[in-house]
Amino acid sequence: MSASARLPSTLQIFERGWLSANNVLLFDGDEATLVDSGYLTHAAQTVQLVAGSLDGRRLARLINTHSHSDHIGGNASLKRAFGCAITVPEGMARAVAEWDEDALLLSIGAQSGERFRFDATLGAGARFLAGELEWEALAVPGHDMDALAYYNPDRRILISGDALWRDGFGILFAEVMGSDDALTQARGTLEAIGRLSVDVVIPGHGAPFSEFDDALERAFARIRAFEADGARMARNAIRACITFKLLEVRSMRLEDLPVHLAQTPLYRVANARFLGLDYDALATWVVGELERAGVARREGGLLLAA
Secondary structure (H helix, E strand, O other): OOOOOHHHOEEEEOOOOOOOOEEEEEEEEEEEEEEOOOOHHHHHHHHHHEEEEEEEOHHHHHEEOOOOOHHHHHHHHHHHOOEEEEEHHHHHHHHHHHOOOOOOOOOOOOOOOOOOOOOEEEEEEEEEEEOOOEEEEEEOOOOOOOOEEEEEEOOOEEEEEEOEOOEEEEEEHHHHHHHOOOHHHHHHHHHHOOOOOOOEEEEEOOOOOOOOHHHOOOEEHHHHHOOOOOHHHHHHHHHHHHHHHHHHHHHEEEHHHHHHHHHHHHHHHHHHHHOOOOOHHHHHHHHHHHHHHOOEEOOOOEEEOO
């Protein structure tokens, strides 16, 4: 049985491209709840996807898994369109209330976001009803130190956000930026997730999957690789975030890339801590990596998204 076939009819998934996180729409009678809202530049599309699936229901609530731009970017637009209440993990509440663009990784990673106001918070251990199921909020620090995953034990469903993907997990930003325990926290998160009974994982990116044990093995292998070689972790972060930026802007002048790398705090710190390259050399490596991965090509002095 496929992962999607294991999901109840009260739950609908919008699998998005990598610039936006997946959205999970859950139905309760004439109301609905949405988990995560995608990236700012896709906000109009997110509103259209939700509107097309409500079928006369009211979007009553939007719940975030964590504070990164590809998960909260549509919050303000959804609030305007549907008047929904917004619930955030309690650990990110201060950063949102003060719109701290460093804490939200917007300025740190040269990403965009629209300010919004939240109506409620969720802490680890809290429970809520959505999709005619009861969900428990689980602390899943690592990729985001205040992130929550949502677990339903009856149907054995885990909405994992970026704590667990089919082939790994989200960038360990805190570790790259200088934290001494983000890797340890990420390992603890995987251990805690591994103690759950799970039939279906709905990740923040990629298709839902049922290969739970295999995904955990892959994630632990990545943790071990990062523990053994911090430079590998830094290269992963730089490569992924430049890919994200290129998906947003679609093209970059090759001559501007070294300056962008030098001016963006994430790349500057990752390079200084782990790589020690001059920015021309770092830019050359980035371009080569993106071309080899098939996500970009060079043409006429531009780096173009594939």
